[in-house]
Amino acid sequence: MNSYAQLDRTDFAILEILQNNALLPNKQVAAEVNLSPSACHERIKRLKDSGILKSSHAVVDPKAYGVGFEAMFFIQLDRHEALLVEEFMQEVVGLPEVKSVTLISGVYDIIAHLRVRDIDHLKSLAFEKFTKRAYITKIESSIVYDFKESRVQKPL
């Protein structure tokens, strides 16, 4: 199943194309990697079946949802129980304002990347939905001025 080592250049080329544009017709993908449509289709199917190609998602302009700006919470916990942390992260990532949650080593334990309407919204998020939890010691907030994301992975 997970034969990552056996990927050749054509596989990586296909992966790169689909990361850039998941909607590109198989026929065109095949043309770009110099393969017949059916051979390309076979490869894509294998990549999906082996779990390497996980899923495809459309990207929507946050403004359509009334997002005014993005922010980050740097959160410190007073306990590091695995179960508690896992539960907290799952709950938080389910909030409509949360774009991502990251559990890290260091001074801060968790970074939450947020999308909010305005400052009042950010304030109520911090004080009503986050700080209320007993095991959260401290939250520092930062405004996100710019965020650039690479949706295409390249060989390291």
Place this chain on the structure above:
Amino acid sequence: MNSYAQLDRTDFAILEILQNNALLPNKQVAAEVNLSPSACHERIKRLKDSGILKSSHAVVDPKAYGVGFEAMFFIQLDRHEALLVEEFMQEVVGLPEVKSVTLISGVYDIIAHLRVRDIDHLKSLAFEKFTKRAYITKIESSIVYDFKESRVQKPL
């Protein structure tokens, strides 16, 4: 063009479906929102033309690229010239190891989310590709233990 206010429930339903699965056939999307395939097709076209529906991307398992773990760099700059910062971010997000770069307010100026093979890889990234720059004062590194991302936006 950018008539965000005019989106109705059906539009939001379509957006949610496509954020969850960009590859769902138009026919099935139409069925889920109780529309004929052509009417649904029209709406999706409008959403694309107005820039609300931006693009679609396949997600690939990082392990396929030999990624061992993820890390974060918290970077402090000694100057905050707009041009310098913009240039740095663009350059950095082009590196194969960089998943995202965030420019924020606060103690740290930039957070870089990284994917690396191993510790040696992380070390060489820090000391050879990042610290070498004159305007970078300090880098703190954190290991990412867990990262949860919401790829579907919901109404705030």
Place this chain on the structure above:
DNA sequence: ATTGAAAGGTGTTGGCC
């Protein structure tokens, strides 16, 4: 594993409601 063709399904357009 790739090819080429055949069959079935889907996207897309235009006319009508």
Place this chain on the structure above:
DNA sequence: GGCCAACACCTTTCAAT
């Protein structure tokens, strides 16, 4: 705006190599 129907295109499968 939405629906229906027709056409064109694409996906998907299979035998053969």
